[in-house]
Amino acid sequence: MKNIFFCMKQNLIRGRVFIILCFFIINVSCTGNTSSAQSTKKILLLGFDGMDPVLLDRYMKEDMLPNFKLLKEKGDFKPLVTSMPPQSPVAWSNFITGMNPGGHGIFDFIARDPQTYIPYLSTSKTTEAKKTIKIGDWLIPFSNAETLLLRKGKAFWEILQDNGIPSTVLKVPANFPPVSTEANTLSGMGTPDILGTYGTFSFYTTKDLEDEEQEIESGRLFNVKMLNNTIKTELSGPPNPFKESRERVNTELIIKVDNNNPVALIRIEDEEILLNEGEWSKWIKVSFKLAPLQKLTGICRFYLMKVHPYFELYVSPINIDPTNPNVPISTPESYSADIADEIGYYYTQGMPEDTKALNQDFINNEAYIEQSDFIINERQKMLNLEMERFSSGLLFVYFSTTDLISHMFWRYMDKEHPGYKSEEAEKYSDVIKKTYRKMDTILGAVMKRIDNDTTLIILSDHGFGPFRRYFHINRWLKDNGYLNFIDDSLSESNEFFENVDFGMTKAYSLGFNGIYLNLFGREGMGIVYDGAEKEKLIKNLISKLEDVRDPESGNQVIKKVYRREEIYSGKYVADAPDLLIGYNRGYRTSWESALGKVPEGLLGDNMKRWSGTHLWDYELVPGIILSNKKIKTVSPALYDIAPTILAEFGIKKNTDMVGEPIF
Amino acid sequence: MNFINIVFNSLFDIFFYPFRSVDSIYGLCAISLFTAIIALPIFKYTSNQEEIKRVKARIMGHILELRLFKDDIRIILSAQKNILKFNMFYLRYTLKPLMFMMIPMVVIFIHTAVRYEYRPLHPGESAIVKAKLHNPNELSIKDRELVLTASEGLSIETPPLRIDGGKETYWRIRAEREGIFKLGFQARDMEVAKRVLVSGKVARLSSETLKSGIVSSFFYPGEPSLPEGTALESVLVTYPHAKINFFGWNIHWLILFFILTLGFGFILMKPFNVRL
Known part of the structure; x- marks a missing residue:
């Protein structure tokens, strides 16, 4: 009997020793983590798409945005150099990768297959199931359909996660399907x-x-x-x-x-x-x-x-x-x-605000504003949810409404806009301002909740301005002999260059800011040879395009035309358009030209509700950056953000990143 | 019937009282345990336990036969025939106790359903209210026009929507704050009231109230039936379906109730000395 008690006692002691050892090991390993200098460090990033520095400054001066003003006073506020072209998928890819478009391969909303000249959306591609069995009308798939993200380069949260820094990235554009990572991510624009x-x-x-x-x-x-x-x-x-x-x-x-x-x-x-x-x-x-x-x-x-x-x-x-x-x-x-x-x-x-329905009057302004508020509310709930769980690492939340509401309501606050109507302007001229105020309220709530270990960064991908006149760039190429029709008796060509004779075409435009040369060996029916001919064509195009004037006002339509080598570096420069069009304030490529249509007329008044734009020369539409830390860089750029985040956590930037830390 | 409902409602209200503010799973566990405790003695005393024991032993014997003589097709076929035969006997012996068990089981089932099928509205939530007239063709156009009133704490968000020649009328209401509120349906100079619950707790709810009758009173015990003489056939408040979280899965209460009741039944089989 004594022996039994002795054995039981011994087992109990061994058990206790084992539990104490386990507790000690767990405790030590936990302590090991928390003692690291990086573990309490937090970065909170809020992305307000299309928030414009001029409007922000104006509203701050009007005392409409007390929280932005407070952040500026306590920390810093600067314009943020955007991407060229200043389009959201391009700009947010700069932000994500720390590279310019030559490094991440996103050059426009729209890309093209050089062999067929057919456009496709630039950020993702879906392929159907390759193996199927057919039974009557039914198809039984034996492999999965695949969706691929076309953005190249490593996202900064992948690098953070590789270094043991937890990250949560909500609704960032150009991340569909989301890159495989242990971080919590939810795809945004492009979904x-x-x-x-x-x-x-x-x-x-x-x-x-x-x-x-x-x-x-x-x-x-x-x-x-x-x-x-x-x-x-x-x-x-x-x-x-x-x-x-x-x-x-x-x-x-x-x-x-x-x-x-x-x-x-x-x-x-x-x-x-x-x-x-x-x-x-x-x-x-x-x-x-x-x-x-x-x-x-x-x-x-x-x-x-x-x-x-x-x-x-x-x-x-x-x-x-x-x-x-x-x-x-x-x-x-x-x-x-x-x-x-x-x-x-x-x-x-990806872009939930239904601008297309509003543009065609299938919903009205009230419905659109209500929808925008609903979306802001949803994002705010996501932000609040993640703020509750946010104890270390990085948290990013993206807000799309600042951009899309500026696109749809700009004309109500711009008396020079051809679509300006004074009676409607009375009702809607402050819609954009009210949206900025809503962002200010969100910022205020966030500022109250963060501690001293948190670096707060507020940024936008580009600024904003009026879209008053459209430019049919493919018509200009046709009128100047760079693009020719198959049937010249027709005055137009439909989308996707339906009536364009590529055997007689030297240059064509697709997307919102790009011109491609019809290069021999690259394009399906290329006729322009690399070397002197190409060089001469480029010089010719640049000089003539920069010389285009609006006959109604005499204004320069295009501020600057860039050669891709001038502004891009990286592995994918060869995929970029040969020339990048930097439009002047008030002008933009027409919707028709973006999809390879060649309509009649060269310039026209934009009467659509889509009345604000940012598709100009990148120097005209910088974004914003505010932080609770002083920004040392004189002119910070979007591609500086990824290296900045890494540096804050003591991680070296990747060699292919072109940006530098800003603090 | 209303008196019986009052009695049962009071009993079940007392039973569920400790579970009104906790996760639904606790209340369901308790009622499942209670059901098992009620069902086992009924099964024991209304079934022929000896015969059940004998039949189960025969089934086991033939299953063993299947294993032992797996090379002899003749014995296997005979054993399968016998397993089927004794299973039928087993079903016959369980039929009688099941009939007896059904009476308390249905009562428990109905009174659990009125608590766990739907949940009360939360403040700020909306719900559709639907009223159906008994025989609209016998009513004048004016009498078909139902009027809805709501007590303080509820607001009516839409004007009435009348369809099928006024047979059905819809409204949408909104809960403003927590509490027990009243909707009044004015039909042919007679007002009919319906209770609306706004709460974060588990509560006895009656989504639909029907015209007076034994069947309707039995199956809809949450609230008294509609009074005699009313032109209304039914009134309905579309409460949201209750979600029951069971280790991360949202499971319908009924599935969980049966699984838990069976589980408790098997656990308590030995202490109650019952052969199932």
Whole structure:
């Protein structure tokens, strides 16, 4: 008996010793981490897309932005040199990689296949399943479809993570699909909707239209019939990848309206939504049956535009469901669902504010402003959620609204804008200012929560200005003999150079700031030889383009034309447009030219709601940087931010980074 | 029937009272344990335990036969036939106790459902309210026009939407603050009231209230049925579905209730000396 007690006692002692040892080891290893100089260091970065230094300074002077003003006084505020061209995917790629476009390979929103001259979106590419078996109309895939991020170079959070610094990066542009990393990341601009587009809305109307269903710019228009106050229609989903015919999968949508009151009941699957006229719905989950046991889920919001005398309903692009994404939108993959569990559904689409619907009057200013506020609110919830968990490392949160609201509401505060209407301006001239104030409130809340170990950086990728006149650059190339038509009896060429004779074309423009030479050996039907001919052509183009004047005002249209070698360095310079157009204040490439169209006329008044721009010469539209630390660099640039973040954590920058630390 | 509902509601209110402010999983565990404790003695005393023991032993014997004589197809086929036969006997012996168990089980099920199927509204949340007329064709156009009133703490966000010739009327309400509030439906000079709960706690909810009747009173015990003489057939408040988090998974309460009840049943089988 004694022996049994002795054994038990011995086991107990051994057990206790083991527990104490474990505790000691864990304690020592934890202490080892916390004693590191880097572990308590924090960097909080807020990205306000398109925040303009001139407007910011003006509003600070008007005492409209007390928190920005306080940060400027306590720390620093400077213009931030943007990328050339100053487009968001290019600029944010500079920020992410610490390189210029020659290093990360993103030169525009739009890139082209030199063999076919066909444009594609520059930041990501989706390839379909390579191996499939066909049974009737059904396709059974044996490999996965792939989505690739086309941005090259290592993201700064990858380097931080490699060095044991935890990072959370929310909604940064040019990061779809998100690069594989242990950091918590959620993809931003560049993330498609479930149709695989950058946002396709649906619009239902009982107004008579020519066709029952019409494709419109970034949307689909449905002419629906009302019978006994009921509309029976379908919500249009994506083409079915399991069907060879790629027929669209739809889900039933039933709408009931009251005889007299401006209110409608929307039934979709098991959900019922009751909306007043001029009201947004909450997020609604929808599903589309692709095949037996295969369904695709997404989320969307409804906006009831009108009930009487005719019915109009807008449905947002169907966003990827963050709780069950069909393509990767976060790292780790469960992170998008974790956020949704905490804050509810949220916009996963890269550019959620529906500027295309507003531009075509499918929603009105009020609906757009409400949507913008909703998005700001969502981002703020994400920021608050991550601030709660933020104990060390890096936290970045991106806000898109400052950019898109400036695009859509600039004309209301610019009396020289051709689209300025004084009666509307009275109502909307302060929309941009109010958005800056909302950002100021967010900043104020953040400043209250950070401690002395936190470096706070507020930045924007570029500034802003008016888009008053458009320039059909491909028409200019045609008029000056650089571009020729197949059929000269036609006065125009449609998108994607439909009527362009590349066998007789020396230069063409695609995207918002680039000109490509039709080089022999590089382009599919290239005719310009490398060497003296190319050199002569470049000099000729630069001199003539910089000489273009607006016949209405005599203003110079293009401030400066850059050769790519002049401004880019890195492995991918050869993929860049040969010339980069730096437009002057007020001017921009036309929408048509960006997609390879050659319309009639050279310059025209921009009457669209999309009335602000930043697609100018990069020196005209710097972004902003504010910090609670003094900035030593005289003229900090976007590509300096990644090296700065690394330096703050005592990490050396990569050799391919061109930027330098700014503190 | 309303009296029986009052009794059961009071009993279950007392039972669930300690669990109203904690995670739903605790209340579900408790009611599952209670169900197992109720069900086991019923099973024991209404079933033929000896016969069940005998039949189960026969099934086990034939399963052993399958293993031992796996090379003899004749014995295997015979054993399979016998397993099937004794399974049928087993089902027959369990049928009677299951019938007895069903009575308390249905009561428990209904009174658990009124607490865990839906959750109360949270302040700031909206819900659709739907009222259905019993026979609108017998009513004048004026009488079909229902009027909704809301007590302080609720606001009506939309005008009425009448569909199907006024048979159904919809509104959207919004919860302003926590509390128990009242909606009033004015139909043919008679007002019918419905309770709306705004709370962060688990509570007894009645999403739908039907016209008076034994079946409707039994299956919708959360609130008294609609009074006699009303033109209304039903009124409904679309409360949000309750989410029950079980180790990170959102599981419907019913699945969890059955799993937990079975689990507790098996655990308590021996202490209760019951052969299932």
